[in-house]
Amino acid sequence: xxxxxxxxxxxxxxxxxxxxxxxxxxxxxxxxxxxxxxxxxxxxxxxxxxxxxxxxxxxxxxxxxxxxxxxxxxxxxxxxxxxxxxxxxxxxxxxxxxxxxxxxxxxxxx
Amino acid sequence: xxxxxxxxxxxxxxxxxxxxxxxxxxxxxxxxxxxxxxxxxxxxxxxxxxxxxxxxxxxxxxxxxxxxxxxxxxxxxxxxxxxxxxxxxxxxxxxxxxxxxxxxxxxxxxxx
Numbered sequence: 001x002x003x004x005x006x007x008x009x010x011x012x013x014x015x016x017x018x019x020x021x022x023x024x025x026x027x028x029x030x031x032x033x034x035x036x037x038x039x040x041x042x043x044x045x046x047x048x049x050x051x052x053x054x055x056x057x058x059x060x061x062x063x064x065x066x067x068x069x070x071x072x073x074x075x076x077x078x079x080x081x082x083x084x085x086x087x088x089x090x091x092x093x094x095x096x097x098x099x100x101x102x103x104x105x106x107x108x109x110x
Numbered sequence: 111x112x113x114x115x116x117x118x119x120x121x122x123x124x125x126x127x128x129x130x131x132x133x134x135x136x137x138x139x140x141x142x143x144x145x146x147x148x149x150x151x152x153x154x155x156x157x158x159x160x161x162x163x164x165x166x167x168x169x170x171x172x173x174x175x176x177x178x179x180x181x182x183x184x185x186x187x188x189x190x191x192x193x194x195x196x197x198x199x200x201x202x203x204x205x206x207x208x209x210x211x212x213x214x215x216x217x218x219x220x221x222x
Contacts (some may be wrong), residue, residue, distance in 0.1 A: 009150070043200050044200070044213050052150070098143075
């Protein structure tokens with residue numbers, strides 16, 4: 001069963017727009033929430049992660065927002081570019097391992 | 111650095127055949143894991159290891175075996191392949207448990 005629920009499954013955004021992907025998780029032993037980016041034919045690569053002693057983390061155009069009481073976190077991509085077109089996965093700790101969401105396929109149209 | 115190396119990149123098996131997917135990392139990471147990726151299902155954990163000689167099951171371990179005799183290598187064995195095991199398999203490693211996995215480039219397995 002999926003312990004991490006990710007939405008939407010797919011997303012189409014115009015160049016320059018904002019892409020928003022959401023994740024909800026169940027109970028975790030500790031707080032560490034990463035996002036991974038995957039291009040076709042490649043393995044996922046760590047994009048950005050948050051250890052939520054803060055509610056938000058920003059790296060360039062990418063921002064994680066975290067709501068601990070709601071057990072939700074989201075990825076915002078500002079000024080989305082065609083090169084951002086990829087599949088994005090959120091993840092959350094589950095005991096000694098990491099569980100991933102089902103993924104969001106992002107397409108940024110020029 | 112090579113990072114995480116998976117071999118082979120592609121494989122076609124007949125139902126009932128056995129094979130081993132290889133995974134090697136050169137970063138001296140203690141933590142290694144195997145995931146399978148299926149459309150609409152995301153990445154599902156098969157098995158993981160927190161160090162040489164220590165392995166444990168993930169979400170979908172049935173039909174797969176692992177062992178960890180060295181820090182560098184973490185092979186995944188399919189004892190009797192089934193069409194349901196058709197998938198893309200990823201190996202990942204980390205130097206400190208759950209932080210910042212490094213993934214390999216994957217093995218695309220088809221069982222006919």
